[in-house]
Amino acid sequence: xxxxxKETRSxxxxxxxxxxxxxxxxxxxxxxxxxxxxxxNYSKLPGSPDIVLPKYKTAIFVNGCFWHGHDxxxxxxxxxxxxxxxxxxxxxxxxxxxxxVIDCVRLGWKVITVWECSxxxxxKLNNQIVNKILLIVKNKKSRIYYL
Ligand SMILES: [Zn+2]
Numbered sequence: 001x002x003x004x005x006k007e008t009r010s011x012x013x014x015x016x017x018x019x020x021x022x023x024x025x026x027x028x029x030x031x032x033x034x035x036x037x038x039x040x041n042y043s044k045l046p047g048s049p050d051i052v053l054p055k056y057k058t059a060i061f062v063n064g065c066f067w068h069g070h071d072x073x074x075x076x077x078x079x080x081x082x083x084x085x086x087x088x089x090x091x092x093x094x095x096x097x098x099x100x101v102i103d104c105v106r107l108g109w110k111v112i113t114v115w116e117c118s119x120x121x122x123x124k125l126n127n128q129i130v131n132k133i134l135l136i137v138k139n140k141k142s143r144i145y146y147l
Contacts, residue, residue: 023119024050024062030122030130045109047100056137058110061097065116069094075117105143112136112145 028051031038042052042059049059065075069090078086101111112133122129129147136145 023064023116026122027051027060027062027114027119027129030127031133034127034130034134036130036133045107046103047097049104049111053137056110057108058112058133058137059104060133061100061111061113062119063097063113063115066090067093068097068115070115070117073115073117101144110136110140110143110145112147114147118147 028038028040031051031053036053037055039052039054040050042049045052045059047061050062051060052058053060063070065073066077067090070076076090078090097113101113104111114129114133118129132145132147
């Protein structure tokens, strides 16, 4: 059985889906504090990346672990009811995410996917993700990263 009733589940899901979700805001604030300037929900690129660093031609997708199917993540547990529906939906999202990443890369952009759970682990004292992003945009040559 699903731990939530059908009603609560759909509320929980719509909360997860909404824009300006908390992990994204946390990351944005940390980036800003580190001197990054960015655009958000950038519709000129495939998949409308959540955060774009124009100066570094880098697009950042902040992925909710459930919706985007973070493999092996405790936040990505498939509900026990309507399992087939959720599996299909999430597989579809994953496939679409991959295409968006590749399309952005083809346009000459670096793409960093940051998982929600990584941001949840980030604290003010532990800005590991921002440091990694800094390293990637300034020094790294490859185009695709998952944090
Ligand atoms: Zn995760």
